[in-house]
Amino acid sequence: MPERVLSYAKTLAEEIADEGDLLVDATCGNGHDTKFLAELTGKSGNVLSFDIQKEAIDKAEERCKDMNNIEFIHDSHAHIDRYVHKHSKIKAAMFNLGYLPKGDKSITTEPAATIECISRLFSHMVQGGRIIIVVYHGHPAGKIEKEALTEFLSGWSQKSAQILEYRFINQMSSAPFTLCIEKIID
Numbered sequence: 001m002p003e004r005v006l007s008y009a010k011t012l013a014e015e016i017a018d019e020g021d022l023l024v025d026a027t028c029g030n031g032h033d034t035k036f037l038a039e040l041t042g043k044s045g046n047v048l049s050f051d052i053q054k055e056a057i058d059k060a061e062e063r064c065k066d067m068n069n070i071e072f073i074h075d076s077h078a079h080i081d082r083y084v085h086k087h088s089k090i091k092a093a094m095f096n097l098g099y100l101p102k103g104d105k106s107i108t109t110e111p112a113a114t115i116e117c118i119s120r121l122f123s124h125m126v127q128g129g130r131i132i133i134v135v136y137h138g139h140p141a142g143k144i145e146k147e148a149l150t151e152f153l154s155g156w157s158q159k160s161a162q163i164l165e166y167r168f169i170n171q172m173s174s175a176p177f178t179l180c181i182e183k184i185i186d
């Protein structure tokens with residue numbers, strides 16, 4: 001059986017991440033993906049985990065309290081350049097778009113910040129690095145974000161990246177799907 005959409009997002013990170021890598025969780029939320037990435041990179045690696053909501057960071061810090069390779073950043077992922085040293089290279093980054101589960105549904109990822117972060121991240125990635133995005137578009141803001149993202153990524157040069165869309169075409173049309181941008185060259 002092909003892997004489910006959410007599980008495959010993790011596999012895409014797992015396939016390339018090694019101990020000691022710099023990894024990014026662009027949407028920390030409750031910290032499930034942050035913890036997963038921190039386990040992948042191990043004690044010698046580092047995870048930068050962003051969220052604009054203090055409530056999310058607090059929950060994630062509690063979930064990851066036994067790990068000391070995570071830097072929680074209470075700021076928009078659009079400002080990632082402020083936190084990545086110019087000589088550091090990122091191996092993999094994950095996004096879970098949308099709103100914080102059980103949180104305020106009016107606070108959600110937004111196309112401009114998401115696209116800005118993807119562009120900035122790409123410039124900090126190693127060759128072969130991956131930006132993995134789970135797109136939730138069953139809510140109105142998610143639909144707008146999905147459309148903006150699809151338009152932006154469709155225009156990306158195929159010489160610099162290969163971009164995968166992973167979804168099951170016989171599920172309801174708003175079912176989440178996974179995107180993966182794999183860097184070829186800058």
Ligand SMILES: C[S@@+](CC[C@H](N)C(=O)[O-])C[C@H]1O[C@@H](n2cnc3c(N)ncnc32)[C@H](O)[C@@H]1O
Pocket residue numbers: 026027028029030031032033034050051052053056075076077078095096097098099100101107108109110113114
């Ligand atoms: C779907 S949730 C993430 C769920 C998370 N992966 C988990 O394991 O629980 C999306 C999160 O993105 C955050 N977010 C929205 N806009 C953001 C931005 N510009 N920068 C960083 N985080 C943002 C929201 O506050 C929310 O917590």
